[in-house]
Every structure is written in structure tokens, then in C-alpha cells.
Amino acid sequence: MxxxxxxxxxxxxxxxxxxxxxxxxxxxxxxxxxxxxxxxxxxxxxxxxxxxxxxxxxxxxxxxxxxxxxxxxxxxxxxxxxxxxxxxxxxxxxxxxxxxxxxxxxxxxxxxxxxxxWGSGSVRVLRESGSHVPDPECVLVYVARGTVTTIDGDLEAGDAWLPDCSPFEMAEGSVVLLALAAAG
CATH class of the missing domain: 2.60.120.10 (Jelly Rolls)
Incomplete structure (x- = not known):
């Protein structure tokens, strides 16, 4: 785990x-x-x-x-x-x-x-299947719909991942929300 x-x-x-x-x-x-x-x-x-x-x-x-x-x-x-x-x-x-x-x-x-x-933040929506690398300011990857594969395991809708610099793979039809936050 x-x-x-x-x-x-x-x-x-x-x-x-x-x-x-x-x-x-x-x-x-x-x-x-x-x-x-x-x-x-x-x-x-x-x-x-x-x-x-x-x-x-x-x-x-x-x-x-x-x-x-x-x-x-x-x-x-x-x-x-x-x-x-x-x-x-x-x-x-x-x-x-x-x-x-x-x-x-x-x-x-x-x-x-x-x-x-402290800083600023935003939410970015990804809908394209395939491989993605989180932005440096990405603090959380949230699976809104579908499935995502990470170095730490497979995620389903409602699951979240605290990313490092590793890429993740989105299945066809998936929607991912990236929570971005940066100090400053």
C-alpha cells in the first residue's frame, strides 16, 4: 500500500x-x-x-x-x-x-x-487519455471519472494521488482534476 x-x-x-x-x-x-x-x-x-x-x-x-x-x-x-x-x-x-x-x-x-x-492555487481539468506528467506545483491528482494508473497503483473514480514527478496514465473517457498550489 x-x-x-x-x-x-x-x-x-x-x-x-x-x-x-x-x-x-x-x-x-x-x-x-x-x-x-x-x-x-x-x-x-x-x-x-x-x-x-x-x-x-x-x-x-x-x-x-x-x-x-x-x-x-x-x-x-x-x-x-x-x-x-x-x-x-x-x-x-x-x-x-x-x-x-x-x-x-x-x-x-x-x-x-x-x-x-501563503500563495495561490487553481484546479486544472484533464480529459485526454494517455500519459501525463504532473506540473511541479501539482499537489494532488483526483480521479473524477474513469481510471488512472500511477507508479503507486491503479486509481478509480474518487481516489486521489499525492504525486511526485512520476507520470500517470489516464484511461479513455477518464477525467482528472489537478490541484495546483504554489507558495509566494
Whole structure:
């Protein structure tokens, strides 16, 4: 078993910071950091009903719809965004007051949070099968759909890999999310 592979089945659910939903934290840096002092954090959240998002002052967030019909986000009472297209990252500030109106049933969403004072982050979506080498700032490879082969073993949808410089192979029809984070 590799310490670089994180299996979906091994990630326990925990309540959102505001208690209004459930998330599964995949990774954070530093590993022993708490909710108030992490540099970056990656999780998969379940949104089951209209509710406010937790606020994270000083944090830049990226959210990606994985499953479900999505939802409509209202930020600070005025700006809106429809998170209804799977695998389309959306960035917003963590201190924004976000209200959600469901477009349908429950959803699952990939989340990258990066502390602004530490650096920056983004989510890049890969859809091309074949061999890929992670960017130097790639901190996590998340299999959103399909299968991926790494030096540490095979991954299925929902699994994640903490990459080194080794390439990985995406099967036809797979979708991978790369979480990128860089200090500075």
C-alpha cells in the first residue's frame, strides 16, 4: 500500500465548518494544520439542500461540480454563478457570503482552498487519455471519472494521488482534476 494513494473509501465524512453539510477532506498542508492555519486544503463536499456555505476569510476557493445537477450560488447578496456544468472550476473568495439554491437533487463537489497569505492555487481539468506528467506545483491528482494508473497503483473514480514527478496514465473517457498550489 502506498502512502501517496488516498482511496475514496478511506476518507471519513465530517461536518462543514458551519454544520450545514458534509465534507470529506482528502489532503491539507501542513498535514497537522487546523482549520485556521492550513496553507491549502482539498475536499469533496456533499450539498444536499439549499444552505449557506461556510466562510473562510483570507482563503481563495475553487469549486468543481462532480456529480448531480448542481446549484446556483449567490455571492454577497448580488453576484450569481450557476455551478451546473461538471468539471468547470469556479473561483471565489472564501470570505464571501454564499447562498445556494439547488438546480436539482444532491451534488458532490471538489474543493481547493488556498490561504492568500501563503500563495495561490487553481484546479486544472484533464480529459485526454494517455500519459501525463504532473506540473511541479501539482499537489494532488483526483480521479473524477474513469481510471488512472500511477507508479503507486491503479486509481478509480474518487481516489486521489499525492504525486511526485512520476507520470500517470489516464484511461479513455477518464477525467482528472489537478490541484495546483504554489507558495509566494
Amino acid at each position: 502506498s502512502f501517496h494513494v488516498i482511496r475514496a473509501a478511506d476518507v471519513s465524512p465530517q461536518p462543514w465548518k458551519n454544520g450545514m453539510g458534509v465534507t470529506r477532506e482528502i489532503a491539507r498542508f501542513p498535514a497537522r494544520a487546523g482549520s485556521e492555519d492550513f496553507s491549502w486544503r482539498i475536499s469533496v463536499a456533499e450539498v444536499n439542500s439549499a444552505s449557506p456555505f461556510s466562510t473562510f476569510p483570507g482563503i481563495d476557493r475553487q469549486i468543481v461540480l462532480l456529480d448531480g445537477e448542481g446549484f446556483h450560488m449567490t455571492l454577497d447578496g448580488s453576484s450569481t454563478h450557476a455551478l451546473t456544468t461538471p468539471y468547470a472550476p469556479f473561483a471565489f473568495p472564501g470570505e464571501a457570503q454564499v447562498e445556494v439554491a439547488m438546480a436539482g437533487g444532491a451534488t458532490r463537489d471538489f474543493n481547493l482552498m488556498v490561504r492568500r497569505a
